[in-house]
Amino acid sequence: MSESASGTINYLSHDKSIKSWLFTLDHKRIGIMYLIAVSLAFLAGGILALLVRIELMAPGETIMSADAYNQTFTLHAVLMVFAFIIPAVPAVMGNFVLPLQIGAKDVAFPRLNLLSFYLYVAGAVIALAALLVGRIDGGWTFYTPYSTSIGDGILYVSTGVFVMGFSSILTGLNFIVTVHKMRAPGLTWNRLPLFLWSIYATAIVQVLATPVIGITMVLLFLEKFMHIGIFDPALGGDPVLFQHFFWFYSHPAVYIMILPAFGIVSDLMGTFSRHQVSGYKFVALSSVAIAFLGFLVWGHHMFVSGQSATSSVVFSLITYLIGIPTGVKVINWVSTMYKGSVQLKTPMLYAIAFLFTFSIGGFTGIMLGVLAIDIHLHDTYFVVAHFHYVMMGGNVIAALGGLHYWWPKMTGKMFNETLGKIAAGLVFFGFNLTFFPQFIMGAQGMPRRYYDYLPEFQGYHLLSTYGSWVLGAGMFLILGYLVASLINGKKAGLNPWGALTLDWTHTTTPPHPHNFLETPIVTRGAYDFHLAKDLFASGKEVSEVVTSTKH
């Protein structure tokens, strides 16, 4: 034990064999494996997105046939939704950070955690195998009866989504139990880092919503495989029932995507403003409120699908309600910055970018929840722009902030801060250039998923495509300097950002295989900077203070 106390052992260096990675039960290594896997999915999905944008530079055929275009955007969506964005933050950062932030040696069920990773990989491979056996087009929503009328590829995609869903359930279940049962002494719910409140709310949604997409995929599989007549109108089934089932999962799934992003932004706001997050309890409970309300709004995807007018009105009203807890968060983040002393490091740049992009995504969501307006905007580029502002402007930008924030903890290396800031600027600018024109052409009537379009929309499409190149350049720059930091990055200190959560104050960088040599005892909240004067006294860097008090 003596060598580990001196900090030479860490979870990366203690055993470097391939086998020790593939069979690891260590939540940190599983988090890193998820990081690599979802990054590959993001890369593949991103390249498909660039291809879609190039095709749309001019009306008519540009680089691919209409048929290839339909398959390209469908595969982009399936990869991004199921293989990237749903596991991205919970499975990567949740896995890596959660036990560190609650002062535990691991998640409650390490073997389930590894199983969950392999289920994810298997599910993604099965879904991709659909490419080899037949065409998959018509979008990621698989609406019947179209989806059961195309080739056998749907059998693979439905199986893949089912298996990835199982992985998501096991991750969520693991996190709920871990947060309930494994917190360090003194870490009360009111002291929990807001990232964990969000991961907890996310896990609830994962556990309660995913089984429904599971049975939906089973029934879709059986519909295609032996025509059981549940969803196929030709056999007496009801396609709207499929839409209900599908959105009963897939709307809450939107909160699986966005809630962890809220958590990251809350942590970044507190840490880089050097101030208690304003309205801590409201920010924490608003995550749970969003998770709850998120289950009651699925019908707003079906305003034009033939559900009753009464249902539509109720779903529309509940959709407005979600604006309240979301607004509570945004206002508290802004007020945290107002009261605090903001340090514009790269992760914080992403948190601030998130405030702009997510707010636009959120507001346009409320506009789409208005029944009359939705009739006009339904299935146009306005919807495409809205959900990209939430998914990418919300989740991905926050996830990039989180990745930069925890990168030193994960790897022990600092990335190049200047390049980091340039890339953050490119991503923010490129993102807005890509998607803002889509709001305008959508409002003017450009339908989504169309291969061809009227010449009057070409200007907007060109802007959007140029934006996607800037965005892509930003992403590749990030990939470049992060990989470079592994090779020649500066060694990271114990607490380079001066955070107060256990992952930074009580573990080495990178962490010990068992995280903590002794169970930490928590005496203050996650952002109680006013109670942590000892850490900041006499002008010392936090990392120096932590080093000297620890050993």
Add this chain to the structure above:
Amino acid sequence: MANAHSDHPAHLQHHFVSSEQQFDAAKMGMWLFLVTEILLFSGMFVAYIVYRTWHPEVFVKSSELLDPVMGGINTIVLLASSFTVALGIHFAQKDNKKGLVINLVLTFLFALTFLVVKYFEYTAKFEHGVFPGAAFDPHGVSHGVDYATYNIQYARQFFSIYFVMTGIHGFHVLVGMGLFTWITIKAVKGQFSSAYYTPVENCGLYWHLVDIIWIFLFPLLYLI
């Protein structure tokens, strides 16, 4: 690491502080898993309710073609198995290895009986051309009812729902038999005691859920 944990019992995993914490965590995890199981079945129950509401007369007549005696026997078999698995947990808590093993084996046999009865039910239906999905082509007479008069697509829907629900439930029974085989072996090896019987408790919880789902399936499909 061995000396640092020398005061820990063998069953205690390194990342837990105490046996109580490990037991509570495992039990909470199992309850959450049961919630997901209920939600999985809820999709099928919703489909059942929707189509029954739309075609009540077809569903009533089709349900008369199912054999309530066979279904009733299976209900009793599953209730009995829930009783034996509960007894098994009781004996584990009392450190009674023999009682534990006997009750686990009994539970396994009840589960097997359930599937055998189900097998005869399914084959009786198949003989009359009552298959799930596209192969649905009913003929012949059973229980004094002529299948051919029900040869309409909504009857096919009823039987599709019947086969999917009981099929997925039957799959859960099969998984349960696997679980009971596994913990019976552990019990014979003497790995359970009043200090550690978490797998018995959790398999018991799972089995009660399988039982409860059948308690809902039986009246909905066979009786009303």
